Amino acid sequence: MFEMAFNKTLPHFYKQSYHITDHTISLKTVETKTASVFNKISMVIDVPSYIKVAKKEFDYAIGFKSIKQYNGYYIDLNGYIEVEDYLKDRFSRSSRQLLRAGKQRLEICFNSSYRMYYGDIDKSLYDALFKRFFNMLKQRANEKGIENRNLKHWDLYTKDVYNMILNKQASLFVIYDSNKAINISLNMHLGKTVYLFITTYDIDYSKFRLGHTNWMLQLEWFIKNDIKIVDFSKGNIEYKKRWANNEYHFEYHFFYNKSNILNKLKVFWMVSILKLKQVLRNGNMNTYYYNFLDKLKPDRESFKKINYELIQQELPNKKENLVIISNDEFDEYSFLRRMVYNYLYLSKLHIDEVIVYKELSNEERFYIKSEKESFKIYFNKK
Template identity: 30%
Template sequence: MNKTLSSCRLFKEKWKLHYAKATKLYNYNSIDGISFTKGKLLPVYSSIGGSLLMTSNNYTIKANSQWPLKNKLFIVYNIPNYNNTLKNLEPKAKYKIKRIREYKAYMADFSEYENINDYFTKQVGRKKIGNIKRRQKKLESCFNISYKLFYKTTINKKEYLDLMNAFKALLIEKFKLRKEFYSITDNYFWNFYTDTILPMVSNGEASLYVVYNDKKPISFYLCYHIESLSIGVIPVFDVNYYKFGLGSITIMNLFESLTAKGFNKFDFYKGEYGYKKDWCNKTYNYEYHLIYKPSILTSGLSCFIAAKFKLKQFLRQKGVNNFYYSAVFKLKNRKLPEIKHYKITPVLPSEVSNLILEAYIISVESLNSELKKEVYNHLYINNLHLDLISVFQVKKEQFIIKNNSNNSYFKISPSSLEIK
């Protein structure tokens, strides 16, 4: 395994192909583990991938080697401070490192526990895990659920592209509901991931965890792997299964699968989200590192760039980035229809007999997201398998659910409408 993802040959080749075909990559023995690109005008060298490509970096300073740092400033993005990178620095070295705090992040460290179940019980909590397992049992009683970890395996190219298309579609739907712009689903980034993940899954530098309903993917978790550490970078689940707690079910089963493969730490990557706190036992921070030999030029540049990074973090803490992503979403999605809300109410067989004669059966899969969510909530509440119901479309936005096991009926209609 590579000590840092961005130093692996495959990642560097793919990154250069997509973003820097004509750009030279700089590697220095003095800063081992990182490749850099040079700025166009100033002697500023940035670690490849920048801050958007979700790669955790690590490096080693070799103070006794020939230094390339005169009148050069090096920026290393995405340094998790649990790596203790600075422990290798010699106190008399004639260079400086400025550390600027970025995002707070969370880690689940299983290494001091007997097994993953011991971690679940002592850290996550017996009651919470019991609740997740009950929801998992209900999910599996309502649908034909299966789980798969793609790791050190060859995936058929068509199957892989189908998976990535489904992955992207779920991400788009997730952020559409949140009314936020998510840059990773732009083809500028997504094409890079699609091109890179397949060979990385094959060689064990990445994995893709998938939950299926029949053959349809309903939950994904993309992870990178560095030695015994897993870094979970992109999770998503189908929001129509929210009632079942699909996100928690995915994490619980993912942890079981990863520990079975020998991984004993899980880095939740950047960002403060409530669900991360439920699963972690350690916190840390991501940092920017500015490395340079002091001179009038490099000291001035370092002060300016450090001030810029600190301002960005201050604005994040004030929620400006959320405002920005919401504004970009609105600009890109001006014509999106308003989300409609539906309700389900019981109805007597005598009331629907004539309506069903004029209606036709439709596939639940063909329903829009809000309708599908109501149907799945109905399955959850009544502990029904999807195969035991039929859905009839009566009018454009009015539907009947029939429970084929006991011939009971329910109507679905927009909150302001009734079936007449």
């Protein structure tokens, strides 16, 4: 999948690929020479089962084995004219109301806007967005206590994606709070197929369910721009099941010399191991395994959750002991953001309708005040 989505190429063993949904060819290769497997075994991983691949001809007897691994999910948009039509097929009336309410609440509380960058983006803006993208991914990974493997390849993405956007081979969808990106999705385009490659959001806005707003707005754009397949890729994640209308599996393909007995035995052994891994994966053992490995890594940054509650209380009488924290100063008091944003969500107030104060005489005492009420932020240190 990575070769197809990111590099727009096929591995050496295939001459073309096409979709089983409409039989349109997605990729062709001009190479006629195949990679040699005369004295070795070659494995191609992550071949989506909804994509059929035509193998090249070999000069000698070639052995081939295919085994199912992982589940994947995709959206088939064929036949849909409006995003609301798709939402009606996938979600109940109450769920659709919740989806719309999440977007509306974001727009009530912030100066939100949405932008799809496809075919055009300023280079300085691109660099700033990718820096923000990286930081949000890292922050989200730290909060979950996991390692995000995309961060290891970030230099590759940063280097290549800019030209891919200009050439309409990739797109970047951004949700903004004023000029600040709070949700970014990187998509790979291949014909009428979009691969949802990487997405993340600012964890301070967690209350606003940005992920669902992101998928809803992107689907609207995909339908308007004649995208037919939207692939969520790997991961048995609940939201993918909720949004997707098709499930598939990834295949691992083995190529080997049939006349080599040792290679035949090795392939049999490798396939057996993969089958066992899939059994364990079906039992969710891989999640426990990777979480355990992540905890062993000493350089992993830890995320400290702040326990707090808002206690309704009038501001102190001595106003000279209070200092206003402006929106621009939230970088210095970043731990307050989620608290304030959660309050905005619950109170249905705009960010400009609340004032955050700190006490000069007590560095750990803060207040949130709106026109109708005021609260002291109480930190529970237990």
